[in-house]
Amino acid sequence: MTRPRRNRRAGVEDRWTKTVYDDEKRPTKVPSANHGKGKRWRARYVDDEGREKVKGFDRKVDAQKWLDDITAAQVTGTYVDPKLGAVTFASFYREWSTRQVWVPGTERAMNLASNGVTFGDVALSDLRPSHVEKWVKAMQDKPLAPGTIKTRFNNVHAVLRAAIRDKVLARDPAESITLPRRRRADAAMTIPTARQVGALIREAGVEFDAFVGLCAFAGLRLGEAAALQVGDVDFMRREIRVQRQVQRANGHAVEIRAPKYGSERTIPVPAGLLELVSLHIAHWRPGDDPARWLFPGEGQHPWHQNSVGYRWRRTREAAGVDELRLHDLRHFYASGLIAAGCDVVTVQRALGHSSASVTLNTYSHLWPDADDKTRRAADALFRASAGSAADGLRTEGRN
Known part of the structure; x- marks a missing residue:
């Protein structure tokens, strides 16, 4: 049976007195049975759920202030049940x-x-x-x-x-x-050089070079590259589809799940990277099953953070670039796109960022600013003008 909701009401009562009426209906205040017992003033109100709340006070002004605060909170929507407010x-x-x-x-x-x-x-x-x-x-x-x-x-x-x-x-x-x-992103970010990336791919060998290439030339995160299946690589269209990622649960179990929010994407990739991947498949994982892992690990699972980390540390040491992280290859990819003139939305989609603002917050320092553009424009004007001036000098026979 549903309890009937009480009408919203509020007020302050004097517990120590009561009102009596004489024969002519005239009210008179007289001591109540509670006179001198407990707190004299009682404030009461009904909450949003129809429950009556009561609190006692020694002074009427304090009771009224408490009730006014409750009423204001109910009106503004900031009211909290005192019992719920006691929850830690x-x-x-x-x-x-x-x-x-x-x-x-x-x-x-x-x-x-x-x-x-x-x-x-x-x-x-x-x-x-x-x-x-x-x-x-x-x-x-x-x-x-x-x-x-x-x-x-x-x-x-x-x-x-x-x-x-x-x-x-x-x-x-x-x-x-x-x-x-x-710290500013440019102070904290390490971007490998092309020479360093080349050394990493050489030292990675036929087992790991395709993985390094996917991070450096497609900007894949570790978990995204590890979760690739052979069918995710479209050699005809020169595209790679990112549809899943590898994660470790509680440091042990390997889980395959959807990529980070907004990270499912199709990436146009260079022919050289496809060649690396093709050689990797031909050398290590021949067969016709498109659902097989590109980098299979133990049992039915692909590589994961530990198996990739071991190979990365070994490759990094052999290449003499101990300071680099695998994630720095993603920065290398992003910086290359920006240097080639790609706009922020293009870079966002290629990296699988959830929004363009994430891309800007991370890489804004790599985009040319107004001073850079002004400088390049002035350089072009200077070269054109200097060439015309040199032609004039030669015509006049001057040095």
Whole structure:
């Protein structure tokens, strides 16, 4: 049976007195049975679910202020049930996380961030920006890199926004929190030279050179290259389809899943890369099954982070480029597209970024700015003018 909803009402009552009426219906205040017992003033209201809430006060002004604050919160949509507001951040996250449709990698990242906060036992109603600032400072003091701090902050911020949607948190305590500044992308990014990439491919040998080539000349991520099947390479159209990626779950199990959001794509590739891939298939994986892994590992699985990492470290050492990461080959690919004049949308699609803003945030320093364009235009004018001036000087017989 559904409980009938109460009408919304609010008021402050004096528990120590009651009103009586004489024979002529004239009201008179007299002491009640509660006179002198407990708190004199009682404020009450009905919440959004029709439940009556009551709280006692010693002074009428305090009762009225509390009730006014509740009424204002109900009107503005920031009202939080006091019982729900007593829920801690940690307990809310435990319950909320069970309803999320996360892939294992996202679940690990969310658990790492949310279980590492310094305010896990703080009630959501007591959570203040100072709690979040203290946590951010603790991460910086560890020290964690600014990029890591930003990622964990964003994950915890998602939990806080969920608490606001569920009306267990009134305001966002993470709003306007200052995070440690990240270094400029051009200072942190390492872009291999063409000579270094050539040395890596030579030292990789017939087993691994195609993998290095896919990262350097198609911009594939490690998991994307490892999850390629022979049928994903279209030799006639000179294209490679990225349709899946390899991930390790809990550091052990190999999982095949869809690429990162927005990363499914078809990439036009150079003939030289197709030749590398063709030689790899012919030498190591002959056969007609298009669903076989291009880089098969143990059992039914392809290569994964560990098997690729071992081969990459060996190749990198042999090539004498110990400072390079495999992901730097993706930067090499992006920088080549930009240097060739590709626009941001073209680069975004080739790299499988979720948006053009991600591409710009990562590689904006590689695109020529207004000064570069002005300089090139002026150089062209100078060369044209200098050539005409030289012709004139020769005509006049001057040196």
